[in-house]
Amino acid sequence: MPSLAEVLRRHWPAYARQLGARLLPSHRRAVQAILSCRTPALGGQLFGCQCGRKEFVYHSCNHRACPRCGHADATLWLEGQRRRLLPVPYYLVTFTVPEQLRPIIRSNQKILYPLLIRESAGALLDVGRDHKNLGAQLGALAVLQTWTRDLRFHPHVHCVVPGGGLSTDGLRWVRPQCPDYFLPQAALAMRFRTRLKRILQQDHPRLFVQIPRQAWKLNWVADVQPVGSGEPALKYLAAYVYRTALSAEKIVADDGQQVTFTYRDNQRRLRKLTLSAQAFLHRFLQHVLPRGLQRVRYFGWLSPAAKARFDRIRALLDCQSPSTPAPRPSTVPMCPCCHKPMRLLGLLPRAPPNPR
Numbered sequence: 001m002p003s004l005a006e007v008l009r010r011h012w013p014a015y016a017r018q019l020g021a022r023l024l025p026s027h028r029r030a031v032q033a034i035l036s037c038r039t040p041a042l043g044g045q046l047f048g049c050q051c052g053r054k055e056f057v058y059h060s061c062n063h064r065a066c067p068r069c070g071h072a073d074a075t076l077w078l079e080g081q082r083r084r085l086l087p088v089p090y091y092l093v094t095f096t097v098p099e100q101l102r103p104i105i106r107s108n109q110k111i112l113y114p115l116l117i118r119e120s121a122g123a124l125l126d127v128g129r130d131h132k133n134l135g136a137q138l139g140a141l142a143v144l145q146t147w148t149r150d151l152r153f154h155p156h157v158h159c160v161v162p163g164g165g166l167s168t169d170g171l172r173w174v175r176p177q178c179p180d181y182f183l184p185q186a187a188l189a190m191r192f193r194t195r196l197k198r199i200l201q202q203d204h205p206r207l208f209v210q211i212p213r214q215a216w217k218l219n220w221v222a223d224v225q226p227v228g229s230g231e232p233a234l235k236y237l238a239a240y241v242y243r244t245a246l247s248a249e250k251i252v253a254d255d256g257q258q259v260t261f262t263y264r265d266n267q268r269r270l271r272k273l274t275l276s277a278q279a280f281l282h283r284f285l286q287h288v289l290p291r292g293l294q295r296v297r298y299f300g301w302l303s304p305a306a307k308a309r310f311d312r313i314r315a316l317l318d319c320q321s322p323s324t325p326a327p328r329p330s331t332v333p334m335c336p337c338c339h340k341p342m343r344l345l346g347l348l349p350r351a352p353p354n355p356r
Contacts, residue, residue, distance in 0.1 A: 033063035070242035090230030136165025139302035
């Protein structure tokens with residue numbers, strides 16, 4: 001099966017020529033990082049074993065669009081979130097926007113991606129504070145996702161929310177009055193629509209007038225699903241926090257003209273999709289985020305600035321303090337021959353760039 005780097009080496013030059021000046025700098029940086037990942041271009045280390053075996057270990061690019069990177073960071077992030085889980089039911093709330101907004105979002109990612117995250121979480125906190133079933137201050141973890149399983153552009157925000165909140169006076173933990181019900185989906189969707197429309201009108205009128213008026217009259221969607229202890233939702237989101245839209249093993253064929261990859265549909269059935277090489281690169285690269293954009297944000301009493309409130313909640317729920325995080329796993333490779341730890345012999349400098 002071809003790797004993404006192999007597909008890019010084969011088809012990127014033609015794709016870049018086709019787009020010319022329209023090619024985004026973020027896409028060019030992402031491709032450069034993927035092509036150099038774990039190659040002499042990034043340098044590396046030379047390890048040796050007492051049995052005489054030597055191994056070159058090249059550095060990773062650590063770009064979040066690279067399917068070969070991010071696994072260790074995602075694992076550490078997941079472990080850190082597990083340690084912060086509270087002993088209450090959790091919910092996964094997903095906010096989506098109508099199709100009419102997607103072209104504007106894709107063309108203005110630096111502005112609109114942060115707004116999607118902030119206004120969806122803001123809608124959640126507003127409804128949690130005002131609705132009769134709860135009436136409390138919420139905390140939320142919000143994660144931006146931009147793709148469907150077959151890599152189409154579909155920006156939406158997932159929020160992991162503890163099922164309860166802090167009373168307005170900050171002295172009590174408030175549980176939903178109805179244990180089997182959290183917050184109304186219609187109210188969340190309506191509040192999200194209202195908040196996003198208002199902020200665009202006030203701060204970004206140039207973008208607001210580009211959105212069809214009909215989009216603001218549609219019923220927007222907010223989906224609320226119970227997720228038990230919260231860990232299943234965290235595991236689901238960990239794949240998106242530090243990883244890309246396409247895992248390394250999904251590409252199954254590249255015949256020089258078309259690329260085939262696999263995905264699972266809504267019924268979890270394995271499907272294959274074949275696209276022209278140019279269409280495949282477009283689908284993949286449209287999910288590369290602008291430099292510096294935070295895909296993950298924390299709101300309410302889960303934000304870093306609200307540590308005192310979070311500690312108070314842990315005390316109200318009689319939670320033990322989080323355990324000390326596990327140390328980062330060693331990067332010393334094991335010898336493939338005798339299965340013993342290898343010893344660092346030296347550093348490998350970066351390869352000089354190819355002359356243009």
